[in-house]
Amino acid sequence: MDADVISIEDSRSNNETLMQLTDADYPRQVGPGIYDVHSPAIPSANYLTEGLRKCSQYLPTEQIWVNPDCGLKTRRWSEVIPIPKKPEI
Numbered sequence: 001m002d003a004d005v006i007s008i009e010d011s012r013s014n015n016e017t018l019m020q021l022t023d024a025d026y027p028r029q030v031g032p033g034i035y036d037v038h039s040p041a042i043p044s045a046n047y048l049t050e051g052l053r054k055c056s057q058y059l060p061t062e063q064i065w066v067n068p069d070c071g072l073k074t075r076r077w078s079e080v081i082p083i084p085k086k087p088e089i
Contacts, residue, residue: 005065007031015054022058031065042082 008017010032018032034051035043055064 003028005029005031007033007065007067009033010055011036011051015058018055018058029063029065030059031067033067040079042079 006021006026006028008021008030010016010018011034015032018030021030032055034048034055052064052066
């Protein structure tokens with residue numbers, strides 16, 4: 001694909017899509033979703049950090065773009081505001 005960054009659903013697939021891109025030596029940046037936006041649960045900083053750590057097992061950190069699966073369009077502000085702003089990796 002000729003894209004600068006590809007965003008993928010990865011939070012429910014146990015990194016399966018990410019592994020396929022890695023196996024194919026995908027050269028561009030990847031935005032693996034680390035939080036399932038269809039879940040009403042508010043992720044903790046530890047949950048988000050662990051998701052990023054898993055991604056960094058497959059890609060170099062400079063190739064990873066952090067994003068939730070599918071954006072936050074399904075969440076209300078009361079669910080989005082409490083989410084930690086900047087987890088440490």
